[in-house]
Amino acid sequence: MGLLSIKVYWGDEMKFLKATWAILCKDLLTEKRTFVTMGSMLVFALIVILIFMFAFDLAVGLRKEAASGIIWVTLCFAGTLSLDRTMALERDAEGIDGLRLAPFDHTVVFVAKVLTNWVYLLIIAVIVLAAYALFGNVMLFNGGFFAIILLGTFGYILIGILVATLNMQIKSHGPLLSVLLFPLLIPLLLAAVNASSLVLNGGDPAGLRTWVNVLIGYDLLFLAAGILLYDKILDE
Amino acid sequence: MIQANQISKSFGNRRVLRKLDLSLQGGEVVALVGLNGAGKTTLIRTLCGLNKPDSGSVTLDGLSLSKTGAGLRQKFGVVLHATMLYHNLTCRENLEFYSRLYDLPSKNERIPELLNLMDLNERSQDIVGTLSRGMQQRLSVARALLHDPTFLLFDEVFSGLDQRFLSRIIDLIKKQATANKGILFSTHDLEKVFSAATRVDILNKGQIAFSGYVNELTPQTLLAKYDELTNGASLNQGLLG
Amino acid sequence: MIKKAPKTLLVMDALAALGLISALVLVFFFTPVEQTMGMVQKVFYFHVAATWTGMLGFLLAMVASVAYLKTKKLDWDSAAVAGTEIGMVFVLIGIITGSIWAKPIWNTWWTWDPRLTTTFIMELIYAAYFVLRANLTEIRQRARLASIYAIVGFTTVPLTFLSIRIFRSIHPVVIGDSSSSGMFAMSSSMLFTFIYSLVVFSLFFVVVFWHRYLLENNQRNLTTIIMEED
Numbered sequence A: 001m002g003l004l005s006i007k008v009y010w011g012d013e014m015k016f017l018k019a020t021w022a023i024l025c026k027d028l029l030t031e032k033r034t035f036v037t038m039g040s041m042l043v044f045a046l047i048v049i050l051i052f053m054f055a056f057d058l059a060v061g062l063r064k065e066a067a068s069g070i071i072w073v074t075l076c077f078a079g080t081l082s083l084d085r086t087m088a089l090e091r092d093a094e095g096i097d098g099l100r101l102a103p104f105d106h107t108v109v110f111v112a113k114v115l116t117n118w119v120y121l122l123i124i125a126v127i128v129l130a131a132y133a134l135f136g137n138v139m140l141f142n143g144g145f146f147a148i149i150l151l152g153t154f155g156y157i158l159i160g161i162l163v164a165t166l167n168m169q170i171k172s173h174g175p176l177l178s179v180l181l182f183p184l185l186i187p188l189l190l191a192a193v194n195a196s197s198l199v200l201n202g203g204d205p206a207g208l209r210t211w212v213n214v215l216i217g218y219d220l221l222f223l224a225a226g227i228l229l230y231d232k233i234l235d236e
Numbered sequence B: 001m002i003q004a005n006q007i008s009k010s011f012g013n014r015r016v017l018r019k020l021d022l023s024l025q026g027g028e029v030v031a032l033v034g035l036n037g038a039g040k041t042t043l044i045r046t047l048c049g050l051n052k053p054d055s056g057s058v059t060l061d062g063l064s065l066s067k068t069g070a071g072l073r074q075k076f077g078v079v080l081h082a083t084m085l086y087h088n089l090t091c092r093e094n095l096e097f098y099s100r101l102y103d104l105p106s107k108n109e110r111i112p113e114l115l116n117l118m119d120l121n122e123r124s125q126d127i128v129g130t131l132s133r134g135m136q137q138r139l140s141v142a143r144a145l146l147h148d149p150t151f152l153l154f155d156e157v158f159s160g161l162d163q164r165f166l167s168r169i170i171d172l173i174k175k176q177a178t179a180n181k182g183i184l185f186s187t188h189d190l191e192k193v194f195s196a197a198t199r200v201d202i203l204n205k206g207q208i209a210f211s212g213y214v215n216e217l218t219p220q221t222l223l224a225k226y227d228e229l230t231n232g233a234s235l236n237q238g239l240l241g
Numbered sequence C: 001m002i003k004k005a006p007k008t009l010l011v012m013d014a015l016a017a018l019g020l021i022s023a024l025v026l027v028f029f030f031t032p033v034e035q036t037m038g039m040v041q042k043v044f045y046f047h048v049a050a051t052w053t054g055m056l057g058f059l060l061a062m063v064a065s066v067a068y069l070k071t072k073k074l075d076w077d078s079a080a081v082a083g084t085e086i087g088m089v090f091v092l093i094g095i096i097t098g099s100i101w102a103k104p105i106w107n108t109w110w111t112w113d114p115r116l117t118t119t120f121i122m123e124l125i126y127a128a129y130f131v132l133r134a135n136l137t138e139i140r141q142r143a144r145l146a147s148i149y150a151i152v153g154f155t156t157v158p159l160t161f162l163s164i165r166i167f168r169s170i171h172p173v174v175i176g177d178s179s180s181s182g183m184f185a186m187s188s189s190m191l192f193t194f195i196y197s198l199v200v201f202s203l204f205f206v207v208v209f210w211h212r213y214l215l216e217n218n219q220r221n222l223t224t225i226i227m228e229e230d
Helices: A002-009 A013-034 A036-055 A060-092 A095-101 A107-136 A143-168 A176-201 A205-234 B040-047 B070-075 B091-101 B110-117 B133-145 B163-178 B190-196 B219-230 C007-030 C039-071 C074-106 C114-134 C139-170 C188-228
Strands: B002-011 B014-024 B029-034 B055-060 B076-079 B151-155 B182-187 B199-204 B207-213
Touching: A013 A036, A013 A060, A013 A107, A013 B091, A036 A060, A036 A107, A060 A095, A060 A107, A060 A143, A060 A176, A095 A205, A095 B091, A107 A143, A107 A205, A143 A176, A143 A205, A143 C139, A176 A205, A176 C114, A176 C139, A205 C139, B002 B040, B014 B040, B014 B055, B014 B182, B014 B207, B029 B040, B029 B163, B029 B190, B040 B151, B040 B182, B070 B076, B076 B133, B091 B110, B091 B133, B110 B133, B133 B151, B133 B163, B163 B182, B163 B190, B182 B190, B190 B219, B199 B219, B207 B219, C007 C039, C007 C188, C039 C074, C039 C114, C039 C139, C039 C188, C074 C114, C074 C139, C074 C188, C114 C139
Parallel strands: B029 B182, B029 B199, B076 B151, B151 B182
Antiparallel strands: B002 B014, B002 B055, B199 B207
16 A cells, blocks of 8 residues: 555655654664664674674785775674664564554655664764774775765665564564575675775776666665555555 | 454464454444453454454445555554553653654643553653553553544453552543443453443354343343353353453 | 366476477487587576576566565465475576586686576575565465565566676676687577477476466465364
């Protein structure tokens, strides 16, 4: 019923926005109080960066080249923590029934969760960048890189929330999230890593354009998929 | 009026509802009685749209629940075994959230009114996770009533509440009925049937096996009917009110 | 409604069996041995056929998933399961035969060729599809969630292929001799056998799919009948 209901809501967009805002505030309030998501993501991300640095004890010259790959892999893994947590929040209180009973298309939940988790991931990304730059003694702060991070993390969260919501309905939901999610991320990962690398280390601008297009395509595709399909995931 | 028409529902191998018919009108208070596992929860969930029937339909004032937009859900207030409350937020924050969700201002008078009614004023700033099961249940009732729904569906709402609140909830139910709301509650306790309901429906083997007006029955006749339908299983469940 | 295989299907079973045997005969006795590659080239006839029909299975599964979400008829879910399962097996045959072909020609079991890599990722996605299904017990919920996953999964495939292709064009990898690109000129007997194999495999696919579809439906209906008796 996703598309049809969206049509109805163009008249009710205020209500839709209000409900999205309500869920967003609730999630942020919970996070502010418990700090569980950000805390675990932060620790995990830093440990992963460290492990990479040890495992690939890279010569200084190579660190900038490897930065792109290492950072994106770290973000992908750390991201699963927030995805899992955001749906666990609903599952714990069985609040998901509360949301399902609300007089709204469930796309509201999708939008709210995408926004909150994107913010969390972006914050972690900045910290990870800083950590890598610090540990590896490389200069990473680059406007283009930030832009790629924005695009890439957005796509990640879009498909992540979709899959996390599917996953939440399974009894043994924990370990499956990665299994379900990662094969779907390949184009995103390839595009993000290569685009970032080109931005950081210089290279063929046409290639950069191509990768950015792939990223944008991915983001748009899963934005559309999310809006069309999300309702069905929660509706019986 | 909520109308369930020939609804069937199965979960995997189990057939829970079989071509069941039921109606609930404004002003009615229906007590849904049945054995454990008979399907009372499934029926309630299907009536408010949380579960969709495999066949048959549920309509509200003639509008099909599955085909009409989500806005129809505004008319339902539901209390289930799960409280639908967020354990890391306070009572007040939970109610404010649900207010916003139902398009009410987050600081509205219903919140203190309901907190007062459920005797939760003292604990209103406490985190829900720290509340006892009974208190959470009361808050859940408050949550259900926030948006002044037309139909109230209560699944085992009386369980876990002490005497004081049992009577308060019963009063609440009666008041809502006078205000022309439709209420359906499921219960094990025949006494509740006679104190709160206008009609009693017995759910057995996936159907409403018996439906009768409370003022035409006595506890004995009801129990007898119940035993007859469930082959005496009720004695094992301590149904005697 | 436990349905037996209809007569048409049984006839097709026989035809498919005959077809496969005759295709084998053609491959080994009718087609010439290719100049540069030798005997191993004969793998090609089945390799391409298996892979293409396998992909068909996935496409079918995607269509069936959309159809299920629209109509809520569980038969479509059975079709999705059958399509995915058969697709996975056929594609696996394709990958294995491809490896057998690649080793003598390119001196490697694997390359990061875009088609090959994408196929591998697809297999992972569909394995995940079955993992998802295995963890859901309620029939309608399983059908609904699996359909959504199948749709999302299939949607990523073109993008995956595209991005790997771009990746490879930027990072070309030299695999052995550039002359042994895996292509060869086909004589008319080869072409005939190739098309014959394709047709036979498609028939084989349809037959296996149909059986699997019936099996899935029957399994589900059996449990419903048991329920009715309560």
